[in-house]
Amino acid sequence: MAAARATDALLAASGGQPPQGLIGWIVIPEVDGQRVRFLSGEISAPQAFKDVVIDSQLKAGPVIDVAEPALSADEIAQFAARNTAAQAIGPLRCAARYNAVMLKDPEGSGWLVWLLASTTQANVVPMGGHYRFHISADGQTVEKREQLSGGCLDMDRSQAQRGGQTVGLVTNIVVAPQPLEVHVYLSLLNRLPIYAMAGDKIWEVQGARIREVTPSARR
Known part of the structure; x- marks a missing residue:
């Protein structure tokens, strides 16, 4: 932002x-x-x-x-990390343009770089095609590449409406057993809840809040 x-x-x-x-x-x-x-x-x-x-x-x-x-050395490394990740995105490109986020890795000495599929269409939510990279401290080496979805998936924001009320979007997660940070990002960005099915559980992502809503988990 x-x-x-x-x-x-x-x-x-x-x-x-x-x-x-x-x-x-x-x-x-x-x-x-x-x-x-x-x-x-x-x-x-x-x-x-x-x-x-x-x-x-x-x-x-x-x-x-x-x-x-x-x-500074950190500024040079941050920019290098972004470019290193962009060069390693791989064959699955789900958007013409990607937004990048570069942060210091809280669990290591290097960088975390997210490449986030973007769109210029107001009603499209790019649910798939996002990546997370672990990059070395100097920004030059990919230490780990993580695909945050099983494939490309653009969702119609209007699907989140029912009877004039905002209900939410529903998606499947195949790369993790629970919602990921990208689902929080998309919920915050689009100001709508996301319901994610992962394994045998259903999760609700409402902004920065994640909770399990599997029917058997309700009290």
């Missing part, structure tokens, strides 16, 4: 077109928000180009020209 807000601000400040020389972006956590740092130069030697700070309410600040183009 921070990257999307910052991109809108950047395009608005540059006449609707990406600035010349732009090669990508990274997101740097701050005390009260996130700094989206747009990069220029070569993929193998990126430099800081422009910054947009997104506050805790997801409001974008002004577009700032970066005075010091040199990136």
Whole structure:
């Protein structure tokens, strides 16, 4: 969300077109928000180009020209991790464009990179085609690649409506015995519940809350 807000601000400040020389972006956590740092130069030697700070309410600040183009080692590694994951996505590509999220791995020294299938169609929810990568600390090596769905699946958001009420979308999970973080992400992004069948259980994902709703599990 921070990257999307910052991109809108950047395009608005540059006449609707990406600035010349732009090669990508990274997101740097701050005390009260996130700094989206747009990069220029070569993929193998990126430099800081422009910054947009997104506050805790997801409001974008002004577009700032970066005075010091040199990136820190962590910033270089984060951008490298994104590119390393993108090159290893494999044959199952479920979307023309993928959004990337790069975070430090809380259980290791490297990076977690998610490549999330995206769409520009308002009523389409890309339920399938998402990936999680474990990348080395320098951003150069794929240590583990995880496919978060069994295949591509675009769902019609209108299927979540019944009798004028929001009921939710229903999906099957074949790669895990329970909902994954991608189902939480999709529920939050689309503001609707997702019911996931995994094994012999049924789960409800309502935003950040996951609970089992298998009939035998109800009290």
